[in-house]
Amino acid sequence: MNDDTKGKSPYLSRRAFGRTALLTGAAIAAPAILGRAAFAQSADALKDYTSANIDWKREAGAEIMVGGATHPWSNAVTPFIPQFTALTGIKVTTDFRSETEFLTALPIKLASGSTTPDVFMYLAYGQGITAGWLEPLNAYYGNKDLVDLAWYDEQDVLKPAREYPLWRDGERYAFPITAEAQTLYVNKAMLDQKGLATPKTFDEMLKVARALKTSTTAGIAMRAKAAGNATFPLTGFLYSYGGELMKDGRVVYDSPEAVAGIEMFTTMLREAGPIGVSNYDWYEALGDFMQGAAAMTSDTSNFATDISNPTKSKVSAQAQFAGMPTAGDKPSRPNMSCWQAAVNAKSRNKNAAFLFMIWATSKATSLQTSARGLATTRASAWESDGFKKAFGPQAAEAAVLNLKNADADLAKRVRFHPQSPQILNELAVGVSLALSGSESAASAMKKAAAKANAALRT
């Protein structure tokens, strides 16, 4: 025993005991106190939900898994999931991965008969329906315990989004969770410097792109990679020139109108695009625009959240958001898309999964997620101050205009086809060949359409 420890009792003194007991008690009580505080806070927020005539607690104790891509929707919804659990007693686990990884693995998992994820984000709608992976939802909408239609107010859902998941037999297999329309983004400062106005037609757009192309700056950057999921921007060009991807069950992206659209898209990128554009995915196009390395880009309205964020974007102050240009006297037809969320047909907790989606797409949740910049499917959320602040009022206005001009039916024809990944891949490969200049747009699209049609089974 050394001098320091000499004379010290191995037992606690009365004061030390009291102090320890107090701290231990506080430590034990803390979660309960904080939990009550949190619950009190969420109970307040839950009022918007408990006013609905829905038996939120009917599936209490169930556990569901929500699968999806790392995406503005999953990022915006995740922080509010504890609120859903407090409301329903349903425990939620999430499995969010990169978009490519998620979309590649999901069909394999569903085809193997997996009961999870119970709810999942989905794009290739037709593929899922014909394969029987998606639960038909009309019967659930008719169950008064699960949904209060007056409270849910489906008329508040933007029309293209509302119509998007309607299958040809009138059945619904999914909830639209985002509404995205192709938007034109321009760097106003660059245009002003050359005395150019925001283009309203494709010819003007080409002229602006050529004028702003320098050895260090691209006139325009858009995704053009030879992959099906990189076809979003070029499809808006094709539609606006009067072309279609599919008609009467056949691939028709080799029509003269479609070829004219592809011709404009590839010419613009070849003459004014960045070096290496043929390998560009959306993040390269967005990155170039945000860094001021490209004067224009055209892609999903969701880009606006990042472009307007000064911590991410160098051009947040000079970016302008515009409607999709027109080709001659043809109407503007921007591409549009809705990410959807479906209930797994093999799920063991379908009611709980349905309740989750009713909660996630409700007005109240949409207001909360839209304040984080998520472009939801609800008009009330789009008009909210929170959304306009996070997304930018001008961006919101442009996105609404483009959504109004978009034709959901055109987009659905290919997305709803059971072989849509292959149809879009052949389109991407054809455009890639036209962009490289190794083939004319007409010849490349003719071959691409022939290949896609030969692969179609239905």
Add this chain to the structure above:
Amino acid sequence: MTMATKAAAGSAASWRRERGYFILMMLTPAIVLLTGLILVPFVVGFGVSFTDYILSLPPAQFAGFGNYLKLVSTPEFWDALRVTLIFTVASVALQTVIGLGLAVLLHEETRGVPVLRAIYLLPMAVTPIAAVFTFRMMFNPSLGVFNHLLVSMGLPPQDWLGTGNMALFSLVLVDTWQHTPFILLIIAGGLASLPGEPFEAAKIDGATPWQIFYMVTLPLLKPFLAIALLFRSIDAFKTFDIIYVLTAGGPGTATTTLNMYAYKQAIEFVSLGYGSSVAIVMLAIITIVTQIFLRRSRLLTVAD
């Protein structure tokens, strides 16, 4: 038979039985793993290749040799085979030349060689997918280091992955960076094991260093070169990660190898029947070429 010989025979039989059990016990984990991870998937894949199975359009129907007939009549398949062969031959040839050269240079025990040896082996220690993502950043036309270097030297920037030939060249470059150390390692091991007498004899006979390399070193290294070539060729033939991350088979289909083609068909288009037939054909090509190579090179033949 006396009691003693009977007992001895009994004990030998029991020893053999026990030895059999022991061998079986030791092999069971490997057999179970191989069956589960190789044999079963192979049999299933082989079976599926004779169906028209598309995941999104069930049920699958028996299609006989339909997928194989479609495959040989599809230009994309032959195109993918051509790209695969170009990639394999170019990569392996480049790696063999560089690997052999470096191994011979590093064989001399001069100052600094051990450090150089360690440096040259570093790419092997890097996780392949991490290396490929790094190369993707380096190839970036506007922000990548390669173009930065070219421009700082007064040379024009290159579209590394944007045109067909350039993209294929870039893929070969990355594969060479990653796998040359493997060839270097095998050949360096071979060099260390070579007998000294032939070299001394050649020196006494007045052979030049080049003659020694060409007429002594190279013939003696043949078995090691053959092993390195075989392993690398099989590996290069089925390369996936580099291509998937850097070009995804594009631009157009310029870098779509057989493996990428099979992946696109089976996983992206969920056309499992046709995709499986491509994978089976790949397996057949690798097996046949390997067998021919082994027989010709007599690698597995034990000398009398």
